[in-house]
Amino acid sequence: MRILFIGDIVGRPGRYLLRDFLPAIKDEYNIDITIANGENAAHGNGLTKKIVDELYSYGIDILTSGNHIWDKKEVLDFIDQEERLIRPANYPDGVPGKGYTSYKLNDNVVFVVNIMGRVFMSPLDCPFKTIDKIIDECKDISNYIIIDFHGEATSEKIAFGYYVDGRVTAVLGTHTHVQTADYKILPGGTAYITDSGMTGPYDSVIGSDKSAIINKFITGMPSKFDVADGNAQLNAVIIETDNCGKAVSIATLNLTASNLEKKYGVDKDEEL
Amino acid sequence: MRILFIGDIVGRPGRYLLRDFLPAIKDEYNIDITIANGENAAHGNGLTKKIVDELYSYGIDILTSGNHIWDKKEVLDFIDQEERLIRPANYPDGVPGKGYTSYKLNDNVVFVVNIMGRVFMSPLDCPFKTIDKIIDECKDISNYIIIDFHGEATSEKIAFGYYVDGRVTAVLGTHTHVQTADYKILPGGTAYITDSGMTGPYDSVIGSDKSAIINKFITGMPSKFDVADGNAQLNAVIIETDNCGKAVSIATLNLTASNLEKKYGVDKDEEL
Amino acid sequence: MRILFIGDIVGRPGRYLLRDFLPAIKDEYNIDITIANGENAAHGNGLTKKIVDELYSYGIDILTSGNHIWDKKEVLDFIDQEERLIRPANYPDGVPGKGYTSYKLNDNVVFVVNIMGRVFMSPLDCPFKTIDKIIDECKDISNYIIIDFHGEATSEKIAFGYYVDGRVTAVLGTHTHVQTADYKILPGGTAYITDSGMTGPYDSVIGSDKSAIINKFITGMPSKFDVADGNAQLNAVIIETDNCGKAVSIATLNLTASNLEKKYGVDKDEEL
Amino acid sequence: MRILFIGDIVGRPGRYLLRDFLPAIKDEYNIDITIANGENAAHGNGLTKKIVDELYSYGIDILTSGNHIWDKKEVLDFIDQEERLIRPANYPDGVPGKGYTSYKLNDNVVFVVNIMGRVFMSPLDCPFKTIDKIIDECKDISNYIIIDFHGEATSEKIAFGYYVDGRVTAVLGTHTHVQTADYKILPGGTAYITDSGMTGPYDSVIGSDKSAIINKFITGMPSKFDVADGNAQLNAVIIETDNCGKAVSIATLNLTASNLEKKYGVDKDEEL
Numbered sequence A, B, C, D: 001m002r003i004l005f006i007g008d009i010v011g012r013p014g015r016y017l018l019r020d021f022l023p024a025i026k027d028e029y030n031i032d033i034t035i036a037n038g039e040n041a042a043h044g045n046g047l048t049k050k051i052v053d054e055l056y057s058y059g060i061d062i063l064t065s066g067n068h069i070w071d072k073k074e075v076l077d078f079i080d081q082e083e084r085l086i087r088p089a090n091y092p093d094g095v096p097g098k099g100y101t102s103y104k105l106n107d108n109v110v111f112v113v114n115i116m117g118r119v120f121m122s123p124l125d126c127p128f129k130t131i132d133k134i135i136d137e138c139k140d141i142s143n144y145i146i147i148d149f150h151g152e153a154t155s156e157k158i159a160f161g162y163y164v165d166g167r168v169t170a171v172l173g174t175h176t177h178v179q180t181a182d183y184k185i186l187p188g189g190t191a192y193i194t195d196s197g198m199t200g201p202y203d204s205v206i207g208s209d210k211s212a213i214i215n216k217f218i219t220g221m222p223s224k225f226d227v228a229d230g231n232a233q234l235n236a237v238i239i240e241t242d243n244c245g246k247a248v249s250i251a252t253l254n255l256t257a258s259n260l261e262k263k264y265g266v267d268k269d270e271e272l
Ligand SMILES: [Fe+2]
Pocket: A008, A039, A040, A066, A068, A175, A176, A177
């Protein structure tokens, strides 16, 4: 099985990049299932129903998320009906939405799980205990378990990767919006990367307009951040598995719109 | 000019890797100046005089540091005498040590600066205002200014990079111990990477023994962390400049001891 | 001189309590100058010009603030014109507003300073170095210096109190919205309290509606907090000084609207 | 029933104050059960077996704790054998020690529970869900339930108080080392105070030597903190209950050693 995992989609630049190039990428790499973190897809903050459907229409099968999932209030109206959209599983019992979902792929079931870190983030249930419970619920049905670990601290993400190594197919970090270079197959057969990166404006501070963010750091005053414009970038991870749900390879994609155009020659009559 | 910048050296595994392979690496890449972050060189925590000298003897020209600089108390005995060891420049006036230093290279002077972030870290002076002052002090002497930005949050590091773009040669992140894949030349000619990574134990959680860290995350109890053993890794960045101090290329090194042995065939009678 | 300092005014309940009882309180205690922290006066978040004027009309002479000062964007339109409204002085140079102001009282000048802590708060300039500079600027004009220290951590507030002891008239903490019982005159003659408390809804979680806050803690989801209604409370501090600007006594007021009505018998035809 | 609850005991000054005055205090107020937070009793950091026994010998019945419970490693050797020493109940399952204990008082059983906050503190299980479970386990045996809530943020502590109001006898805050003035009986009959304060050195920064702490804030460098010496203070809370475990009154004690000597005339041949 070949899995494409796309790092946090930020705003329209991220969405339109997928509209323009996702089909070609899936084709080139023979992708069987496409997962993307969508927590910043709606102008940098959260998700609307319209944007969820837009993303599905571009070829995304499952949407994961993170701390920004609640940014658009309307998410509460539809999250319980969306089988293909998940939020971190270690939100406490009773919170709307679900922490993992399953996806049928021919004769296989693929579980996709979303977990959030706690270091430098808000209090939540323990990610380690939560994943133990989820693996217990899934493992008799399928060994294909893909985890989006949405977290800030490298130590927590790496520790989590080793903790589940051999029990899941992949642990793919998100949230920092910067792709890391430490992708590898852990000793037990789990594909791992600390952060998958961001799919959004290239010339930006984690997706936002540079000058507003620089101004915030210099003045200490709050600031409204707009999604930056200009060239976009794609950050993603491709995992290949064996027939038992173990990862056999992991590779990264880190390409700008300009690179992608050169490669795939997509015709460009869209306005960005 | 060709600059080698080595990510946080962790403990003996990191030091011995440099002992064994640094000369070959410098040779292969025609390195003119070698800078390394040494804040974790002494068993993961700080620096002793003995280890500082050991690192110089392996071919490091300048040592930068970060929040761990004060871990070994004896650093206070020698930091003011060490011309080639710096600590973050945005510690307040009056703190021992210095925040930047200069290095003579034939007819050029290279300034090496250490700055620390504040997001998810302890209070310090403003990194942005501090660098403005330092650039002012340096720019009439030399345009070769290399900054080690030691920080946690990707947003702060990237914002800082854009802030000084065109005014310095390079902004090379450290502290998270995970190399990022976003190395690039910014529009103004400054080489940038969010994190240069770690030179230390490969099979570890940011350098430390995995099981102790996992246990800490699961129990919430404090834990003593030992430097992990086994295979080591080198994480570094190579920058090439023009004659005006602008960066013309940036590349990363991300190699394990096993890779390095295959490549350089160093004979191995040392005990790690 | 007798100084009344009122802890963070929260919303309409806080404002109307002052409308109804401030004149009687000032009268009873022979107050010469009335200072209040207004950062939460506009529905819990920030200040509008209308509310600033409303608070002056109730008998407040000087308004201090804190991290919520920027919550209402319109504050940027008037803060530079308001001589009697200050924001934390350790915002960096160039930020709108001012960090201290002076108030003429017969033949005396009283300086009122606002400083913000950094522990568990956002990065700012050093509160300790900032106050040194301000004291230098003020001390030749007047020894009457009242500081509102807006901070979270008890250690930082107490350390600050001792740091300026003998150099200022009073250090009066704000921000936690809970009055502390540690008011005292420090050895050098500075009146000190870790937190002056809150003037707003009594039956609330630091001014906000209880159930929304409890829900946020249980679910981990963001929540909109309304100012609670019902009975209000007054939290304030009264300092008496000698003729040299040293404090000779400090006392606290901690009274509900019901207590105040019993005491002052104010007629109540207002709607809260 | 009359309950004495003593705020964080810091070092020898705190312990010796209790040695000298606790019997007289218990006598004066007809105390039935004495509970104290001991997390800082051993030179400011943690507890040893010797000090636990010393504190029992002074008349303390139950010891609670907090984040400092693990500071002295030897606590792991005895915590599971100590029926009268508890640590925060929301440490995850499997952590040594227990989160609540029971105490026989004539025909009554009194449950004492320790809970820790999560805001500005390390990740732990949810305090709200944890207390629900504990109340469930206790309520058929006794309605006398006293909670030490060890936390930083006033909002979390107050929210917790309202959350359990009517279900427990008292929620008594600890950890900030500064007694608050907001003690009250909540509408449902639960006694509440945000922080009970500290029993230790009076002229100090939350128990530690002032100059070392001030120096840390000014330089940003780590510092070793010694317990301050000089005059000590007692901070405590006294609760009176009805026969059903509801609180009928709450009062605070906030006295220095000098005050206590004047009041109780204890003879002083001890060395502090
Ligand atoms: Fe994101």
